[in-house]
Amino acid sequence: MERLRRHPELQAWLILAIPVIFLLIFFMAPLLIVFVYSFLERGKYGGVEWVFTLDNIRRVFDPLYFKTFLRSFYIAIVTTLITLGLGYPLAYFIAKSPPSRRNALVFALMIPFWTNFLIRTYAWVMLLRTHTGLINVTLMNWGLIDKPLPLYGNDFAIILGLVYGWLPVMVLPIYAALERLDESLLEAARDLYASSSKAFWRVTWPLSIPGVVAGSMLVFIPSLGAFVTPAILGGGKSIMIGNIISNQFLGAHDWPFGSALSMVMMIAMLIATLIYFRWTKKSELVT
């Protein structure tokens, strides 16, 4: 005890020990298992044979799978851009509201989270389904369209579902950045002959980039790995890499290939993240 008191850094380590051990066991260990599995042969009924092979990694780049890979990237990027496009103005609006109203608006933003994500996604199915969905049925009844619109079972449906699901996650960090922004900086910009749009692009936008980066990451990463949304809204026709991975483990019983896909995806994500950080750093990030 006496020793502890004399060495405050020891106390810090003691407090840190619990989360560190927790993360080592429950986060690092599975990651390591996935890494090792990617280089092993598949077992007959799931599991692995302890024989080293590079076949799994090679198979990832098979056009059959690699195309899905690229499509998943495309969907994740489009989702991120749309949530950013919708989320930024929304965050801006909340941040500029009178302080008394801000909390209520943030609260309203969180309300969808009260309902299970699966149920909310199925609700979209009810709306979008090609022949029996509410939107198509209504439009047909009103005679606005002759044929049902292709709203379901395609990339459009997946992107719509992802944008819907991740929008609040984009808004919150941007809101936090904008809310911190000192109003007098904007006044200073206006005072120094900037129009309101110039003041936005030269002051507000660069100072909100940390929020934009955080929001984009929080949307891009889960979108890339999404499997519930494409499984439900893709209608079995349009799938993403997350669906292939889950299928390798649950359906095909090919754990090593599923692991290899996960590993490659994680590395791709890491690279994409690093590029993104590098790119936003250049646009005058506040350090």
Added chain:
Amino acid sequence: MSETFAVELQDVVKRFGDVTAVNHVSLQIKEGEFFSLLGPSGCGKTTSLRMIAGFEMPTDGAIYIYGERQGYRPPNKRPVNTVFQNYALFPHMTVAENIAFGMQMQKVPKDEIKRRVDEALAMVRLSNMANRKPKQLSGGQQQRIALARALVNRPKVLLLDEPLGALDLKLRKAMQIELKALQEEVGITFIYVTHDQEEALTMSDRIAVMNNGIVHQVGDPETIYEHPADRFVADFIGETNFIPVKVLSLSPTIEVELGSGEKVTAGWAEEGLAVGDRAVLSIRPEKMDLLELHEAAKLKSNDVARVRGKVAHLVYVGTDTRHSVTLGDGTEVVVRLQNIHIDEEPWEIGEETIVTWNAAHARVLKE
């Protein structure tokens, strides 16, 4: 309008909801003048400044800059620049980028921007800081960059909102002198908002003393200090003794009666007072003197007031000593006596004394 003023406020009113921040203010600020808006917080001085800058629009009245009515003109279209209280330097830009901002917005040619940024940095003696971020500078340095960022645009009028408020006392004193020298050098009209009366007295050509959205008095520092127009100004600027009195006569001489029954004359009485009114007599502590009872008897002049009192306590403050004296009616006044003769016999607590002052220095003000 016979003369064109740098800035003119005509009967300006600003209301926020049901709060009136600025209440029928009219001011005329001359070209090249160092003009201060002085008053306690919430007096409307900052709101007035923000209306000149264009951050707030007047509810009523008109603002002219060089004879041009501003109306709803936005801040970026006004020939004024502001130095903000917290400096409001752009944290994501370097010092040089901060200074260049206004010129970039006005599409000044690049080589001219560079030249003027260098000049501005030299003017505030921070040339070696051009590539630093604002956060890497001290408070005083940030202050000078904020000044350079505004002045580099050569505004017709520079607006300063308590620019020295965040600095420590010593630095503030140094910056006051620097700022005043700079203003004389560049010859730009400065409108300076402060709650610090000493700062206003030190730097200004003229001062407008404000309270509760109203301008109480406009004048040069000496006038404001020596001839306060009303009780608020007398109280807010420097230190003053207020002695409750009753007005006995206003003309040809102004005479009042103290609570003790003693009668004295005064140099000036506020407009609107009538014979028989209750009022206060205002005299600065340094304008008063203390005499021994026998000395006072020798005084013959009618222009010198004599009032009996008793020394209540003494505070030695170096250059002078503050003598608190209780008058016959119980009013306590402060008399500041300079410590010139170290061998002089000091006053003692409880000692009977005569408080005297030159009648011309006493002003009768409304309660």
